[in-house]
Amino acid sequence: MSDVLAGPEGAVADAPVSEGSGSLILAGISTAGIAAPAVLLLSLPGLVFVAGFDHLAYGLGLLAGVVLAGLLIAPRMRRAGGATITDALFRRFGRATAILAAIVIVFVVLPMLAVEFTFIGLLAETGLGLPLIVALGGAFVLSAAGATLLTDRAFRWLSVLAYLLLAASLLVPLVLLALKAHGLGVPHFAVPETLTSIATLEEKLVENGLVDFDTFSVHAKPFARLTGLDLFALLVSVVLGVAVLPHLTATLAAGTRRSAIRLSGAWTALFVMLLLLTVPALAAYAKLAIYNAVADGTPLASLPAWLEAPLKAGVAHVHGTSLAMLDAVAKAVGAGVEDPSAIADRLALHAFDLEERWRALAPETQEAVAAAARAITAGQVTAWEAYVSTVLPAAATAAGNEAATLSQAALVIEPAGLLLALPALSGVPGVGAVLFIAGLLVAAIVAVVAQVRGLMTIANIDTDVSRKGRPLLVSILVLAVVALAAGTAMLRPHDLVEIIVASLSLAAAGLFPVLALGLAWRRATAAGAVLAILVGAGVTLYYDIGIQVAPAAFYRTWAPLSNASESAIEEFDALETEASEGESDEAKATALASLETLARGTATRAGLANWLGIDSASGGVFGLPLGLAVLVLVSLLTSRRRARDAQP
Incomplete structure (x- = not known):
């Protein structure tokens, strides 16, 4: 390939992994170690603990996204002649599409990095007693060094280590909790008995008035916290967002043959599945x-x-x-x-x-x-x-x-x-607890390095700009983005999983239509691709940011599409009246704050600002079909450019 950055990007394009069966298995393990944001993967037991079977959707979405990346997205990128998202889109549609995709990638990866750094700071500050600024500074230095200095081979082995640490972080507590509950045995086989015990305890807690029905849900009951529509929107966001993650697709597309790419994706999915099998058991025992x-x-x-x-x-x-x-x-x-x-x-x-x-x-x-x-x-x-x-x-x-x-x-x-x-x-002993936290920190930092390396691939575009100083310039710009993410983590953003889902949702709406359909459909045009990215990403950002920043205004604009109940609407109207006609400025300010909270919603109460009740983080479910429709319609109405350097 003609324009490749030194470092991680060069490894992706110029040094594909060996395609023997042993190497593909090793590649599958290493890719599984970095396939998902560490925050999402390590929060899965807690998600299932909080909401029972409903939140298994996060794990299923992650697994399905990895499968889709290996079977669909990475092979189509390689067929278009690119080993990275931006290079494939440049070769198929031209510079404007590639640059626009690069901008979307930055908006996707930046909040994900901020969440990862927040998670690292949380672990280091709580588990190791490090000051937050020291923890974040160290994480930034390590991630920057890993992204710019590690060879592809070294990073592959580091990813294998990350996978092993992730597995240990899930398996060791699972085995110890199961040992306490049932004695020696295979923990997974005793899960049915554990679920029966949980159901008995749930009945006891309800009978004794020890539960809050706003936060309590029966562990094994489906659709207790998510409706069918909520579940569908969440799955679309997670599955299609994971499928187009830049670091995942670039790693899978490093193979020279599409059959080998699919096989590598299959091995990756297998090892991700092995991790996910521990999640419901660990949540149940906890x-x-x-x-x-x-x-x-x-x-x-x-x-x-x-x-x-x-x-x-x-x-x-x-x-x-x-x-x-x-x-x-x-x-x-x-x-x-x-x-x-x-x-x-x-x-x-x-x-x-x-x-x-x-x-x-x-x-x-x-x-x-x-x-x-x-x-x-x-x-x-x-x-x-x-x-x-x-x-x-x-x-x-x-x-x-x-x-x-x-x-x-x-x-x-x-x-x-x-x-x-x-x-x-x-019951992990004191030293074991420190090692547990240290292992999680290593796995999380490796995940950050993988995302930074993926971010660097957005510069892999064959343009006419002089390339002499470009690798250094790109590295500086990317590290500036990483520094911004680390700085944002100092503000301790909460709802970490929701931020991850919102980022994946943006990736799904902004990138999936052009990668899944645009690269495969011969009639797709550059104009269609550009407008598909703009519309898909734009609608998704509008939905998420509009609800989070100005929920009351969003609800007023789209009230007919909201699923708000009659009582909630009456409460909103009363607060709106108080906010404009209150007896004092303090009363007006209090009513206005309550109005925004009511429209946005809380952890235990859905807000009024929504379309059809869909959570703001899952807005990609609206942007995605619009992006696909725009790609098709505009492509049919405009002329097609000739693809460059496409491989057969």
């Missing part, structure tokens, strides 16, 4: 252990030690409080901030969601948190002691939990929170 602790009436004063790590990271909450909140309030109090509103402003600088959680607390709980913070600042108690002895009693009383015991209603564990709880929950 839920059994946690529900047993809840059913036994564990006092909040004797909070299990396995909750300390996720509470410290702010990815678990008891009655809306966490150690992360207490730590942030202690820093505010130490700086002389005492007023609850002023504390809220300080929390907003620490993390996006802490301010909202602080404002949702009852005044007496806020005062208890502040009192605990003062005691910590004075060196009288540790954070854990202050949290258990001062914060939790007040939070339990405010929530009506007079018994002050752990309940499903009181405990919220986010997907990443279960991962942090696994070492202590499963």
Whole structure:
């Protein structure tokens, strides 16, 4: 190929892997280690824990996306004469299409990198005690060095290591939890018995009033948290988004023969499937252990030690409080901030969601948190002691939990929170817990390196621009994007999985039509490809950003397409009236904030701003068909350019 960057891109195009069976198996293992964002893969047990069988859709979507990348996208890229997305599109449609695709790739990879860095910071700060800025700085340096200095062969072996670490991070806790529950045996074979035990515990918790039906769902019941339409939209976004990930497709397309590319994709899918087989079992055993602790009436004063790590990271909450909140309030109090509103402003600088959680607390709980913070600042108690002895009693009383015991209603564990709880929950010894976290960090950093290398492939376009200094310039630009992602992670964005899905959704709508249909259909034209990317990506971005940034305005514009209930519409109208006609500016501001929250929705309540009830992150389900339709219609109405250098 005529224009290849030094480093990872050169390895993709000029040094294809050997196509013997042994090499293809090794390539399958290495590709499986980097096929998915580490955040998505490692959050899968937590996702299934939170919502039961419904969230298995994430894993099925990931597996189907890898299969589709190997069977459809990578072979068509190679047939078009390119080993990268942008090069294949340039050869088929020209410079404008390739550049536009490159822009979409940047918008896809940037938030994914920010989420990966956030996850790395979470692990390093909580598990290893490193300051966040040190953790993110180290991750940036390692990822930059790995992306620019590693040879293709070295990175392939590093990816194999990442796969083994990912497997160990899922298998070791699974075996230990199963050993506690059932004794020696193969954990997967005892899952039916475990599900029966979970169902019995669920009935007990419901009968004793220990659940919050806004967050509780029966583990083995389908469509408990997702409707059929929600499930379809999620699967479309994940499957087609994974299928066009630049680092995955470039790795698979490195083969010289399309049959070998498909075989490599099949091996990759097999090894990804082996990882995914542990997910439902691990989620089930973890839920059994946690529900047993809840059913036994564990006092909040004797909070299990396995909750300390996720509470410290702010990815678990008891009655809306966490150690992360207490730590942030202690820093505010130490700086002389005492007023609850002023504390809220300080929390907003620490993390996006802490301010909202602080404002949702009852005044007496806020005062208890502040009192605990003062005691910590004075060196009288540790954070854990202050949290258990001062914060939790007040939070339990405010929530009506007079018994002050752990309940499903009181405990919220986010997907990443279960991962942090696994070492202590499963009984991994202290040194083993550190090794567990270190292994996850290595796997996550390798995943970042893979995405950065994939980002570098967008410059693999055969243009007339002088190439002498281009590899260095491209590397600088890509590293600037990576630095921006690491800087964004300092803001601690939450809803990490939702951000990943939104990125995949954008990739599906913006890239899949031109790669799946455009590269295969001889009648497709450059004009059709350009407009397909613009329309598909544009509609998806509008849907996601519109709902997140201006939900009330989005709902007003598209109210006929919303699935809002009559009661929600009446509540929206009442708040809108209050926001414009309130007795004071403060009342108007409060009503306006409530209006935006109602329209956007919360973790336990769907918002009014939507089309047909589809989540904002899955907006690709609207952009994708429009992109396909535009590609077909415009191509039929415009003339076709001659393809360059296409391989037969």
